[in-house]
Amino acid sequence: MYEAVGVIHLHSTFSDGTADIGEIMTAASQNHLDFVVLTDHDTLRALEFGYEGYHDRIMLLCGYEITPEKDHYLVLGTDKLINSDGGPQVFVTAVRYAGGLGFIAHPDHVGVPRFGVGCYNWTHWEVDGFTGIGIWDLMTDWQERVTGIWQGIKGVLNPLGHIRGPRTVTLKRWDEMNLKRRVVGIGEIDNHGKHHGFLFIRLTIFPYRFAMGTVHNHLLLEKPLSGDFKRDKRALLDALRLGRLYISMEAFGSAKGFRFWGELSDGKSLSMGDRVEFSEGVAFRIESPREAKIRLLCSGIVVKEAVGSRLEYEAGSPGVYRAEVYLPSESGKNRSLPWVFSNPIVLMEGQG
Ligand SMILES: [Zn+2]
Ligand SMILES: [Zn+2]
Missing domain, CATH: 2.60.40 (Immunoglobulin-like)
Incomplete structure (x- = not known):
């Protein structure tokens, strides 16, 4: 059994992230990743500009995030850009017909009302046809404990101190769905590297290098990655589709070998x-x-x-x-x- 380790769900300067592809791949290499799944908001520009492929030894897969007001949806494995018109059931089905994989993003996001961060949870649980859901999202987990100024300062000084793991409500729903059919769980970082001014200090939440060392997806493969991008991409997508993966908080220790x-x-x-x-x-x-x-x-x-x-x-x-x-x-x-x-x-x- 071989393991490919990577992060899913982050934004670049092609949407509202602060790092370009070069900076993202540098952060990926500093974290010894095998792959990165980029999901800019409603755009495949990174793909169109030819960025998908191996960057040294790290694979960049270009997907996107369908971003209506709520009900965000991560799409990968298709070069067809599907928009949010028609609502969740329409776009979930459209992704399936396009041969793509679709994951409900940060399903139980709570936002940080105190600091004006909206709540982007999934509201349409009657919808079906998605490949899976994000069971552990760095931003959801961290933001849940940013309830006031003091908690905010603590969370910036020691972000990992705010980490509690996947939300109970998410795991419960995930278990229930799996009684009926396979619903794959993935880990997300949802990183933008946004800059914030606070008491004359410029803070970045979070630097890409930090975020990309947190929630990792460990995909189990039958063969090692070959270096042939097309073939390796298919192997990663197959593992994701079949749920052959586990999720770890790598900042607490390397989970490789679990x-x-x-x-x-x-x-x-x-x-x-x-x-x-x-x-x-x-x-x-x-x-x-x-x-x-x-x-x-x-x-x-x-x-x-x-x-x-x-x-x-x-x-x-x-x-x-x-x-x-x-x-x-x-x-x-x-x-x-x-x-x-x-x-x-x-x-x-x-x-x-
Ligand atoms: Zn989102
Ligand atoms: Zn996002």
């Missing part, structure tokens, strides 16, 4: 993203590259927890199984650091 899989009694194995009918004797295994608190959840309920670098569990019932890993806090405070969130393996209820 694994979550299932073993069937006939010797076959199940990867993240797989869905099979429930049968007796499915063993789940989780391996963490560092000693940590490992949790296995079945449809939102913790069924086993272990401190160490591995966990094993024999599944006794159908459900949406996924892993979460938490690191102890360095400061010794009574808080563990949200580190790894896997995509699920689903054991479906039998028909009989």
Whole structure:
């Protein structure tokens, strides 16, 4: 198994970001990324200007973010630009017909009313046909704790101190949706590198180098990246479409090497993203590259927890199984650091 690590959802000077493609790829290389998925607002100009491809050893994939007032939608894997006319069901379906992948962006965004940052959550849950949703967004997570001036200052001085992990409401909805069909979870950074003036100081929230070292997507591939862009892009998109990935807060530690899989009694194995009918004797295994608190959840309920670098569990019932890993806090405070969130393996209820 090979791992391609990258960030999804950021903006460049082609829309309202402050970094150009060269600066973004420099920040990507400083963070040792394998790929970057650029999603400027309602434009594919980076693609049209020929920026998609390998930049040294890092792949740049150019997608876009459909940006109506609420209900933002990330699109990748198509060179067709679809707009927000007609509303969410229309554009979600149009992306599908164009052969693209679509992800609901920052679904439970709350904004920062205190500082005039709007709330750009997803409001149309009756819509179907999307590939997946963002389960962990750096900006949503960070902004949720910027409730006043003091919390704002703390959040700028120590952004990681505000990080609490994916929102409970998001995970709950995600688990429920996966009972019915595969809904892939991705991590987002939604970075713009915006400059703000505050007490005569110029602040950047966030510098690209910082943001690109936070929420990472680890895509599991059968073969290593070949260097052939077309082929490698297809491999990344396939892994994203199938949910063969886990998400980490890399600023808390490198999660590379984390694994979550299932073993069937006939010797076959199940990867993240797989869905099979429930049968007796499915063993789940989780391996963490560092000693940590490992949790296995079945449809939102913790069924086993272990401190160490591995966990094993024999599944006794159908459900949406996924892993979460938490690191102890360095400061010794009574808080563990949200580190790894896997995509699920689903054991479906039998028909009989
Ligand atoms: Zn957005
Ligand atoms: Zn955005």
